[in-house]
Amino acid sequence: MRTIILLVSTLLTMPVLAEPPQGYPFQxxxxxxxxxxxxxxxxxxxxxxxxxxxxxxxxxxxxxxKQIREAYTRHYVLAYVDAESGKRxxxxxxxxxxxxxxxxxxxxxxxxxxxxxxxxxxPLLRLVGVQxxxxxxxxxxxxxxxxxxxxxx
Amino acid sequence: MRFQTAWLGFLLTAMSLSVQxxxxxxxxxxxxxxxxxxxxxxxxxxxxxHNIAVSAETVAVAxxxxxxxxxxxxxxxxxxxxxxxxxxxxxxxxxxxxxxSLVALSNNRFALAWEEDARIHARLVSxxxxxxxxxxxxxxxxxxxxxxxxxxxxxxYSRRDGRYGRIVxxxxxxxxxxxxxxxxxxxxxxxAQDEQLYPSIVSLADRTIVAWEDRRPGxxxxxxxxxxxxxxxxxxxxxxxxxxxxxxxxxSVTYGKGNGVSxxxxxxxxxxxxxxxxxxKRNFREGYDIYSARYEPxxxxxxxxxxxxQDSFGSVAQQWHATLAGNPSGRLVVGWDDDRDGDANIMLxxxxxxxxxxxxxxxxxxxxxEQNHPTICLDREGNLYLAWIERTTVDGxxxxxxxxxxxxxx
Numbered sequence: 001m002r003t004i005i006l007l008v009s010t011l012l013t014m015p016v017l018a019e020p021p022q023g024y025p026f027q028x029x030x031x032x033x034x035x036x037x038x039x040x041x042x043x044x045x046x047x048x049x050x051x052x053x054x055x056x057x058x059x060x061x062x063x064x065x066k067q068i069r070e071a072y073t074r075h076y077v078l079a080y081v082d083a084e085s086g087k088r089x090x091x092x093x094x095x096x097x098x099x100x101x102x103x104x105x106x107x108x109x110x111x112x113x114x115x116x117x118x119x120x121x122x123p124l125l126r127l128v129g130v131q132x133x134x135x136x137x138x139x140x141x142x143x144x145x146x147x148x149x150x151x152x153x
Numbered sequence: 154m155r156f157q158t159a160w161l162g163f164l165l166t167a168m169s170l171s172v173q174x175x176x177x178x179x180x181x182x183x184x185x186x187x188x189x190x191x192x193x194x195x196x197x198x199x200x201x202x203h204n205i206a207v208s209a210e211t212v213a214v215a216x217x218x219x220x221x222x223x224x225x226x227x228x229x230x231x232x233x234x235x236x237x238x239x240x241x242x243x244x245x246x247x248x249x250x251x252x253x254s255l256v257a258l259s260n261n262r263f264a265l266a267w268e269e270d271a272r273i274h275a276r277l278v279s280x281x282x283x284x285x286x287x288x289x290x291x292x293x294x295x296x297x298x299x300x301x302x303x304x305x306x307x308x309x310y311s312r313r314d315g316r317y318g319r320i321v322x323x324x325x326x327x328x329x330x331x332x333x334x335x336x337x338x339x340x341x342x343x344x345a346q347d348e349q350l351y352p353s354i355v356s357l358a359d360r361t362i363v364a365w366e367d368r369r370p371g372x373x374x375x376x377x378x379x380x381x382x383x384x385x386x387x388x389x390x391x392x393x394x395x396x397x398x399x400x401x402x403x404x405s406v407t408y409g410k411g412n413g414v415s416x417x418x419x420x421x422x423x424x425x426x427x428x429x430x431x432x433x434k435r436n437f438r439e440g441y442d443i444y445s446a447r448y449e450p451x452x453x454x455x456x457x458x459x460x461x462x463q464d465s466f467g468s469v470a471q472q473w474h475a476t477l478a479g480n481p482s483g484r485l486v487v488g489w490d491d492d493r494d495g496d497a498n499i500m501l502x503x504x505x506x507x508x509x510x511x512x513x514x515x516x517x518x519x520x521x522x523e524q525n526h527p528t529i530c531l532d533r534e535g536n537l538y539l540a541w542i543e544r545t546t547v548d549g550x551x552x553x554x555x556x557x558x559x560x561x562x563x
Contacts, residue, residue, distance in 0.1 A: 051372025051410035084373060084415045086296070086351070088251070093548060095194045096224060100415070105547060109440025109471045111413070121548075 020046055020080040021063035024073060029102050030089040032079035036119040037092060042143065042153040043117040044076035047108035049084045054130040055112045065133045071140050076116070083108045091121075116143050119153055175513060176484070176503060177537050177558030182517040185214045185229050185238050185540060185553040193220050195553045197526040197542055199254040200310070201298035201353035201418045202476040204528035205540045205555075207233070208257035211280070214528075214540045215244070215255040215265055216553060226253045226267045228278060238555070244276065245269050246286060256299040256306070257530075258327070264306050266297035273297050273310050277330045284330025289323055289337075300356040302382075306332060309340070309352040309363050317345040320352045320365045324385060338386035340365075340378050347371075353419040355427050361385075362448060362455070364394065364417045364429050371410030375417045375431050377455050394429060394446050394456040412437060414444075422479025422504075429456060430475045430487050440471030443489050462487050462502050464512045469493070472500075473525065480531040484560075488515075488539065490525035497525045499541050515539065517556050523547065524554075535560035 020026035026046065027035070036043045048055040062068060072078065083103030090096050097105075106115055106123065114127040116139070124146065127139055147153055189195070195218045197204045205214050213230045226245035229238040244253065248270035256264050258277070266275040271293045277284040293313040300307045306325040311318035323337035340363050341349065347368035355362045364377040375395035378388040395414045417431040427448035432441040443463055446456035463472055470493035479485040485504040490497045498519035502509045518524045518541055526542040537558035544551045 049373075049413045050368055051370075051413070053410070084413055091548075094192050094219070095548065096196070096219065098198075104473055107471075110434070110437050 019059075020048070020078075021059040023069055024063065024078055026078045026080040028087075028089055029079045029081050029099065030091055032077045033117075033119075033121060034092055036077040036117070039077065040119055040153060041077050042075070042119065042124065042147065043079055043121075044072060045079045045081060045106065045115045045117060047081045047083045047103050047106065047111055047113040047115070049082055049111045052111045058112055058131045062131050062133045062136050065136075068133060068136050068140075072136070075140060075144065081106075081108070083111055083113075114139075174510075176535065176561055178561055179516050180557045180559070182554045182556045183237055185216075185555045186218075186227070186241050188218065188220050188241075189550055189552055191550055193218055193550055195542055195551045196224075196251075197528050197540060197553070199252045199298065199528075200296040200351040200416075201254060202416070202474065202528050203254050203256060203298065203530075205530050205538050206255045206257035206263055207530055207532050207538055208259065208263060209261045210234075211261040211263075212538055212555075213255060213257075213263050213278075214238070214553070214555060215253040215263075216540075217251055217253060217267075218553075224249050224251055226250045226265065226269075228253075228255070228263070228265065242278070242283060244278070244283060245274065250274070252296060254297050254299045256301050258301055264299055264301065264327075264332075266299050266308050266310075268295045268297065268310075271295070273308070275299075275306070275308060275325065275332055277327065277332060279330055281330075284332070287325070287332045287334065289334060294321070296351050298353050300354045300361070302356040302361070305335065307354055307356055307361060309354045309365075311348075311350050311352065311365075314339075314345060317348050318350055319345040320349045320363065322354070322361070322363060322386075336385050340388050341376075341391050342388070345369075349376075351416055353417050353429075355419040355421045357421060357425050357427070362419060362427055363388070364419050366415060366417065367391070367393075372412065373414050374411070375414055375429065377429065379455060389455070392455050394459075395431065395433060395444070396459045397435070413441075415441070416475065418475055418477055420477045420479040420485070422485040423481065423483035425450070426479070426483075426485075428477060428479065428485060428487075430462060430477050432472060432475055432489075433459070436468070439469055441473060442468060443472045443475045443487060445487070460509075462509050463489075463491070463500070464502070464509070466493055467491060467500070467512050473497075474527060476528050478529045478531045478537075480533055480535060482533065482535060484531055484535045486529065486531065486537065488527040488529045490527060490541075494519070496521055497523045499524050499527045499539065501529075501537075515556065515558075518543075518554065 085099040227241040229241040231238040250269040253267040297310040352365040367376040433444040
């Protein structure tokens with residue numbers, strides 16, 4: 001019993017290593033892109049990597065904010081890309097690509113990088129490095145103004 | 154104006170001298186395959202980036218593409234002196250196939266290993282045609298990389314062992330065009346503590362060296378181990394060869410485990426010398442740089458201090474897809490792609506004395522559009538063989554290109 005409690009507590013206290021923040025419906029990039037096209041909704045892509053300190057900091061100190069969670073979940077289709085992973089995905093164009101190459105294509109030269117994309121994958125706005133609650137709020141406001149002005153996501 | 158003219162003259166002279174100092178005279182780029190067009194994507198991917206090889210008079214390139222709707226492995230060959238490649242041969246079977254590794258054997262023969270339906274497959278190819286396919290193991294496995302050792306083929310790959318991938322080595326006996334599995338084992342005798350991925354291998358006269366990505370410290374590092382031929386399955390304890398961010402303040406005291414590295418490649422050169430290269434984000438503001446470490450068999454540490462390969466102009470750009478090649482005369486060259494000039498171009502740097510040359514963009518593999526995913530090899534004379542992926546637009550169809558660099562005699 002003690003062993004089980006120890007094991008469970010160890011698992012619960014393990015650091016989050018380059019994973020998307022909890023409580024957000026982050027998806028694989030190809031599935032998110034498909035959904036964004038179907039729903040004609042912009043994407044918010046989180047480029048992280050295993051062991052990324054600034055990703056963990058942003059997860060715990062910014063994405064934990066309730067208003068940020070509500071705004072980002074409502075306004076965007078969310079995608080997470082491990083910029084060092086060889087995991088294969090297939091884009092709507094039919095191209096097979098690894099998550100690492102998606103990172104290369106969208107210039108995720110550091111982690112984290114957060115990129116807002118049109119439903120067809122064109123970059124609109126990029127945030128590089130660790131983000132605070134106000135940074136994510138400002139970026140969301142900017143994106144919403146951009147969408148309202150252009151009349152399309 | 155006079156100063157500007159003088160400065161321009163100086164620059165042109167410097168560029169001219171730089172071009173003259175190159176050890177290769179590059180020919181025209183040619184297509185490796187005629188198959189291409191909308192919806193077709195070629196991939197030059199393999200652990201260790203060994204997708205081109207030269208045996209006797211034959212150059213061979215191995216890749217994956219989806220021409221029939223399914224990813225499959227193909228091999229194209231040409232006589233070294235012929236202008237163009239012959240029609241390619243399909244190498245893989247009926248499944249989804251990825252990441253072929255290619256190695257040259259004697260007498261215009263080659264060996265290939267690839268992942269197909271989550272199993273490692275291998276086969277030999279001679280001028281007469283391919284031999285039978287051998288399938289290794291019944292567990293999920295990926296990322297094969299090959300080396301040859303006399304009448305044996307050495308194969309490393311990442312095999313799923315419980316939660317994690319674990320690096321495994323297999324020795325296969327070459328019998329005509331047939332491969333017979335001989336001996337195999339995990340490189341690290343201890344159970345994997347986290348993922349072990351993307352191995353690369355070099356075979357020396359009396360030993361084998363394996364390097365791979367390892368996530369045991371909570372971030373990705375490069376590790377290596379070696380064996381002696383007479384004790385094939387007795388590897389040294391793995392050692393970390395990628396250094397941390399020395400002399401810099403930690404990016405975060407509370408969060409994270411360390412900087413990222415990815416995709417190590419090994420090559421032998423000279424008399425028993427070995428170099429490892431990989432993409433390294435220790436200077437994280439500029440993205441990945443290419444770092445190297447030399448094998449130092451006399452020391453306690455298997456590999457020595459890490460040194461950046463790209464020059465100071467490259468250090469402000471991002472480098473991807475490191476590949477390297479050496480030959481017995483001691484020539485050693487590293488290739489990669491970077492976007493310092495705005496477009497992704499194929500770059501080279503070679504060992505000059507104890508240091509690295511200035512970087513050059515390869516004529517014919519640089520300019521507008523994208524040129525990336527290089528793979529290179531050298532022959533005994535120091536001639537350079539290069540293949541890469543080219544595309545006009547970022548998400549457009551790909552072309553598979555080849556270029557020969559004739560060694561310039563000193």
